[in-house]
Amino acid sequence: MSDPKLLLISGSLRTEATNRKLTREAARLFGAAEVVEADLRFPLYDGDQEADSGIPEAVQRLTDQIAAADAVVISTPEYNKGPSGVLKNALDWVSRTEGNPWKDKPVAVMSAAAGRAGGERAQMILRSFLVPFRPHVVPGPEVHLAGSREAFDEAGQLTSEQYIKTLTELMTQLRAVATGRS
DSSP states (O other), X not given: OOOOEEEEEESOOOTTOHHHHHHHHHHHHHXXXXXXXXXXXXXXXXXXXXXXXXXXXXXXXXXXXXXXXXXXXXXXXXXXXXXXXXXXXXXXXXXXXXXXXXXTOEEEEEEEOSSTTTTHHXXXXXXXXXXGGOOEEOOOSOEEEOSGGGSBOTTSOXXXXXXXXXXXXXXXXXXXXXXXXX
């Protein structure tokens, strides 16, 4: 059997964003997999633009990546007590494509933020954003990485044994669902 396909989606566009680092750590702890990182650099959703030009190529690429993945990891920052606009915009665009690539897709949701709650509110809202798509969101354990700017070493790996343990457990659950061993 070939390695499962794992799609990483960071709700932050910055190259060194802690949410991007967290998705990469999730991939490392997930184990052997074909890993793809999504690019959410899309125009703002605009129904007139969609009517005039159709679905942007980058949106269709993400939709195809979701459909092809055996599992998806999404990490959101918390901006003003909610998920990033970038992530919400991506979800809105994908909802406009043919079919539903999310249906029954195993998904792990996590968050990283500078504050002490680790993006807990943003993660809760993101979970509600996913409801209409009907993915199989792994219920936990929940990963809310607090103080995220100080949470990684120079190699981009988590330094806290507690976070490593929790993320490992979540990735074990995601892998089990993705490979039919749950």
